Amino acid sequence: MKISQPQTVDLNKPQEAEIKKTTKPLTKQIISTGFSINAFLNKEDKPQDEEDKTAVKTDHLPQNHFTETDLQAEWNLLLKQLQKKDTFVFNAIKSFKIIKSGENQITVMFPSDSAKVEFDKVSREFFNHFKTRVHNFSIEIIYKRDVENLKIEVMTKRKIFEKFVQKNPLLKDLDDLMRFDLT
Numbered sequence: 001m002k003i004s005q006p007q008t009v010d011l012n013k014p015q016e017a018e019i020k021k022t023t024k025p026l027t028k029q030i031i032s033t034g035f036s037i038n039a040f041l042n043k044e045d046k047p048q049d050e051e052d053k054t055a056v057k058t059d060h061l062p063q064n065h066f067t068e069t070d071l072q073a074e075w076n077l078l079l080k081q082l083q084k085k086d087t088f089v090f091n092a093i094k095s096f097k098i099i100k101s102g103e104n105q106i107t108v109m110f111p112s113d114s115a116k117v118e119f120d121k122v123s124r125e126f127f128n129h130f131k132t133r134v135h136n137f138s139i140e141i142i143y144k145r146d147v148e149n150l151k152i153e154v155m156t157k158r159k160i161f162e163k164f165v166q167k168n169p170l171l172k173d174l175d176d177l178m179r180f181d182l183t
Contacts, residue, residue: 061137068100074130082122092118097146104138109146116143157182 075098082090092115101107106127110116123141131137161182165171175182 062135063104063138064135065103066100066134066136070134071098071100071106071130074126074133078122078126086122089118089122093122101142102140104136105140105142107142107144109144111146113145116145 079090079094082093093110095111096115096119097109099107099109108119108123110119127139127141131139161171161175161180165175174180
């Protein structure tokens with residue numbers, strides 16, 4: 001065993017320090033989020049050929065018959081689940097009407113675009129479940145905006161009375177005579 005002798009350092013002599021250089025900058029680099037407003041404004045629509053490549057061929061999949069009752073039962077089941085799970089989406093889509101418009105065609109009537117955006121969050125899961133349930137994988141979904149029939153109207157006493165007056169005009173005379181308080 002050899003004992004090494006301590007080295008003596010002369011404090012009066014300047015020491016040469018080893019300078020280490022980095023290859024990467026010490027500050028953080030700016031990371032792009034990937035979203036550019038200019039790119040969004042100037043983007044061109046992609047050709048539909050790209051979408052067709054990702055589409056699933058439904059020729060060899062089952063195409064069993066389904067009824068309006070099957071569709072409405074599944075729709076009501078979805079609404080019940082959403083009422084408990086996600087009330088915001090439930091309130092947005094509860095006024096939708098879903099009808100069977102053809103043998104393999106479903107029409108979704110919606111009141112507003114904002115409600116349709118909320119429906120899009122659950123529509124894929126709903127229609128995939130429905131297609132599996134009825135064993136029909138060639139169902140085509142058509143969206144139709146129907147503001148007039150799907151508008152939820154608050155019925156006041158005055159509006160109810162006016163509807164009755166349309167059915168029975170004598171109520172108008174009775175209102176003039178008795179001056180009902182319909183506020």
